[in-house]
Amino acid sequence: MKSQHSLIFAFVLIMWVFTGCTGGALKSSVDGSASDKNSMSDEAAAPTSYEEAGESAKSDVAVEGDVDDGSGEGQEAKKEGTGLLTAGEWNDLDNWAFWTDLMKSDEWKGMQSHWEFYTTEKISVVIKSASGQKIEEAQVVLTASDGTKLWSARTDVFGSAVLFPAAFKPNQYSGYKLTVTDKTGKSQTYDKLSSSKLNELTFNGVSSDEPILDLMFMTDATGSMGDEITYLQAELTDIIAKINKQAPELTIRVGNLFYRDRGDEYVTRDFDFSTDMTKVQADINAQKAGGGGDYEEAVEIAIYDAVKKQSWSKNAKARIMFVILDAPPHHTPGNITKMQKAIEAAAEQGIKVIPISASGIEKNTEFLLRFFSVTTNSTYTFLTDDSGIGESHLKPTTGKYEVEFLNDLMIRLILKYTGHKAI
Numbered sequence: 001m002k003s004q005h006s007l008i009f010a011f012v013l014i015m016w017v018f019t020g021c022t023g024g025a026l027k028s029s030v031d032g033s034a035s036d037k038n039s040m041s042d043e044a045a046a047p048t049s050y051e052e053a054g055e056s057a058k059s060d061v062a063v064e065g066d067v068d069d070g071s072g073e074g075q076e077a078k079k080e081g082t083g084l085l086t087a088g089e090w091n092d093l094d095n096w097a098f099w100t101d102l103m104k105s106d107e108w109k110g111m112q113s114h115w116e117f118y119t120t121e122k123i124s125v126v127i128k129s130a131s132g133q134k135i136e137e138a139q140v141v142l143t144a145s146d147g148t149k150l151w152s153a154r155t156d157v158f159g160s161a162v163l164f165p166a167a168f169k170p171n172q173y174s175g176y177k178l179t180v181t182d183k184t185g186k187s188q189t190y191d192k193l194s195s196s197k198l199n200e201l202t203f204n205g206v207s208s209d210e211p212i213l214d215l216m217f218m219t220d221a222t223g224s225m226g227d228e229i230t231y232l233q234a235e236l237t238d239i240i241a242k243i244n245k246q247a248p249e250l251t252i253r254v255g256n257l258f259y260r261d262r263g264d265e266y267v268t269r270d271f272d273f274s275t276d277m278t279k280v281q282a283d284i285n286a287q288k289a290g291g292g293g294d295y296e297e298a299v300e301i302a303i304y305d306a307v308k309k310q311s312w313s314k315n316a317k318a319r320i321m322f323v324i325l326d327a328p329p330h331h332t333p334g335n336i337t338k339m340q341k342a343i344e345a346a347a348e349q350g351i352k353v354i355p356i357s358a359s360g361i362e363k364n365t366e367f368l369l370r371f372f373s374v375t376t377n378s379t380y381t382f383l384t385d386d387s388g389i390g391e392s393h394l395k396p397t398t399g400k401y402e403v404e405f406l407n408d409l410m411i412r413l414i415l416k417y418t419g420h421k422a423i
Helices: 008-018 073-081 096-104 106-115 223-246 277-285 299-308 333-349 363-375 406-416
Strands: 028-031 086-090 123-128 139-144 149-154 160-163 176-181 187-190 199-202 212-220 251-259 268-274 318-325 351-357 380-383 400-405
Touching (some): 223 277
Parallel strands (some): 212 251, 351 380
16 A cells, blocks of 8 residues: 655645745756666666666755755755755656667566567657758658558657657568658658668658647546645646746646546546636645555556547647656556557657656556656656655666756756757
8 A cells, every 4th residue: 555645745845835945956966877776676687787786876966055064964954944856857768778778688678578568669750841940740650561550659849759660569560661741731751761770851841830838737646646746736836937937939738637546536537728727726726635545546547538538739839748656557458558549649649748756656667657758759757865855766777867856857848848948
């Protein structure tokens, strides 16, 4: 049974928000490859290139007003004085050699077959016009030589799309064709594709110019997630305000889907996209954590409903879905199939799924979440222990990453995927 988090977090966080202490000078490098061996399974640990004997890696976090003289007093002052949620990001697509090596290890290879998600084959493309303009919102469809559709995606603000011809089962085909179609219906087909390097394709199509941002929060609302729901209640207004300030041309549509498990008060409770932030905030403020019971939750229903049953924009600058959870779905063939369909649909619609893993997840859940991000051309994020808030968080199996305030990290990613740079 998932344990209840401390209610101290809610008080500290609300005091932080109302005293105007959002953000700040936090920047710390952490080498995730120095993860504690105990976080890996006893049966099959990852290769030694991804772990280090001895103590787990710890970040040396610098917060304004705190000085760490080596005695540990600086870190203690940080906990009592600010108590801010901290997080890290690791992009597997940007570190593909690391990811593919990881998938060769006994433990992680087993996770692929366990969840029936595979990334062995990947076709990466960037679509540009003859003048070098990146083509956004183009539909990119990968087919086999006999016309069988294998994967579909949309180009993002970078003109980038990633396609997986064998995401859910071994590939039966050797030849591929790629068809690119812009919003006017103009299309072009390419048949010389590389799976080992980036395919830069010239296409004189038209980019979408709709300045719309669809922002969805899919949040586990079971008993152990009180801290995270409180965070969302306190932080959403600040996040939206900063996006509006740095990208004023965007029309921001926010949706929320909260979920628990079968047998609870509800399985999913959704609030479709709205530009009325007062209503959005009120909907979030009405939520509380409860239910659960066993470890697994209804992740598969939640992600399916969030992708398939909400009114995502047909044309947008970006579609981003933050998935905030601390437990995996129940492992059944039907649930796996439902998640596969949801992720395939997210990729086809151009929805970037960005997991935020909270305390309580295990390595097999980390793999599942990273697969969500990889196949939707996105990135993986995770809470860290640097804030001193809540229970211990799993150390990710990654290379070097930066520790940031979660608020800053989310804003930075939203701005990045809408073509802006955080100030």
